[in-house]
Amino acid sequence: MGIKGQILLVLVIIGWLGFDAVHCYNRPPPGKNIAVPHVGDDATPQQVHISQVGQDKMRISWITHEPTSATVEYGPSPSANAFSANGETTFYNYVTYLSGHIHNVVIGPLKPNTVYYYRLGESDKTYNLKTTPSQFPIKFAVVGDLGQTEWTVSTLQHIKDSNYDMLLLPGDLSYADVIQPLWDSFGRLVEPLASERPWMVTTGNHDVEKIPIIHRTPFTAYNARWKMPFQESGSDSNLYYSFDVSGVHVIMLGSYTDFDSDSAQYQWLKGDLENINRGKTPWVFVLVHAPWYNSNEAHQGERESVGMKASMEDLLYQARVDVIFAGHVHAYERFKRVYNDESDDCAPIYINIGDGGNREGLAKKYQDPQPDISMFREASFGHGTIDVVNASHALWSWHKNDNEERVASDTVWLTSLSSNHACIA
Structure with a gap:
């Protein structure tokens, strides 16, 4: 085997190990990987x-x-x-x-x-x-850990059928895991949807792609391929940013960049939250990759979850954030409004939705008994939609891929904290 072959073998091994190698748990087999070829000549977009x-x-x-x-x-x-x-x-x-x-x-x-x-x-x-509407109503599709498998294809079709206005993705896009042509395949796979509606994304562990000695710069492919409007929100990094759309303020955070209280991300978040005008944007959504609340056995105790929660939870609670979406755990779970591990009517609702269709399979093992703060959990591939109807009410639905059919399995009406006078000083 030549030197190039050896390098490729190392990259493949690193890629398939991913960043979960130190957090081992058994997953059922996922769907078959999909490789989407380029059709056209070299000048074809x-x-x-x-x-x-x-x-x-x-x-x-x-x-x-x-x-x-x-x-x-x-x-x-x-x-x-x-x-x-x-x-x-x-x-x-x-x-x-x-x-x-x-x-x-x-x-x-x-x-x-x-x-x-x-x-x-x-x-x-x-x-x-x-383009997105200028005011309510607006419909978001929400999906994490998308990948490019047969399940991904089902999820994408179901999202398309939902007639959404904007897609929010809390990290782990392509699962290229250093094999760069897989980023190209992923881009071609999502193009039919992503070319018609805005896709707003943030990073996950599989997007880091930092290899000691060989490639020391993290997020190289992500930053080059998926440029987000970070400068417009006063951020100095494509890894965290915010934007307003149709009465909703959306904040994208980076679980795999510095988040301690002296970090640039923390200081930016603090300023961003202080500048929110709830009269203009009554709803506030936050997206991270590694969940702060999680009753699945997968990904327990990781620094990106525990450390970021310890650093930033109080900021988001004081700002009366409505919903925090996360990925990483390959299953679905919805929590009550929670602050400091306890139910709190003025805290965010936490929703884990890392079940888009990744190649690693589902995380089926949950803690027993189910915690009181956990309202609904199921290990199935799928996606969510949130219809923000007006300044006070939104309808959240999680749709699982049941035999490739789009089945609404968890549906709940949400009330914005800005409309709860007990929570707004």
């Missing part, structure tokens, strides 16, 4: 996805194998030629891998709740996207 930038703009990201212009033509009619915008093109190296040309273009201003058509670079293909 691929891995197209969009993300929201501010109130009235969208960032369109795509990759080509040969240099093309970072230009988007767009408009409200299928001719897609009313407006044009230019952006930037970058690439990255990862050991022996060289990425394609990564294009990022911000378009707008755009009208809310409107379909726009667009073309990329020199390509004749026309895509379409729908």
Whole structure:
């Protein structure tokens, strides 16, 4: 075996070990892995996805194998030629891998709740996207630990059928685990959805991809491929940021970057929470990867959960955050409003939704007895939706993939803390 073969073997072993090697537990087998090939020539756009930038703009990201212009033509009619915008093109190296040309273009201003058509670079293909509404109601799809397996395909189809406005993903996107072509496959897999609705994401442990000596920089692929609007929220890192959409303030946190009280992330979060205007955004959602509350036997006692909770829980409680979504544990669980391990009517609801379709399988072992603060738990692949109807009420539903059918298994009405006078000073 030559040196390149040896390196590849090491990378494969590291990738399949992932970052869970020191936290061993048995999982049932997942669905078969899916590899999505590129169709077209080297100038054909691929891995197209969009993300929201501010109130009235969208960032369109795509990759080509040969240099093309970072230009988007767009408009409200299928001719897609009313407006044009230019952006930037970058690439990255990862050991022996060289990425394609990564294009990022911000378009707008755009009208809310409107379909726009667009073309990329020199390509004749026309895509379409729908902007988010400017006010209630708005529907979010929420899914973690997505991966690219047969279960992922089912989950994506169910999400598409939900007719959502925006997708929120609390980490672990591609499960490339250092095998960089898997990022390309993942981008092609999610393109049909991610090119039509904004996908707002944050990082998980499988997105870190830091290898001692060989590749010391974490999040290389994630930061290059999935650029989020961090600068607009005053953050200095693509790993944590916030944004407002349709009456909801959404905060994305990084479980695998510094979070102690003297860290840049903590200081940014403190300032962000202080600047929330509950008259403008009555709802506040937070997404992390490693859950702070978890009655599954998987991922108990990890620093990213215990340490981040100890550092930041009080901040989020005092700010009256409504819901905290997490991934990491490959199962579903919904908690009561909880603060300091006890039920509290003015605390956030915790929802773990790391069941998108990862290649590692489900985490089926739960602690017995079920804690009083845990309301519903089940180890099944699936996704969630949250329909924010108005300033005070939202409908949360978890849909499991039952024989590939979309089945609503846990549904509950939520009331915003901003509408609870007992919780707002």
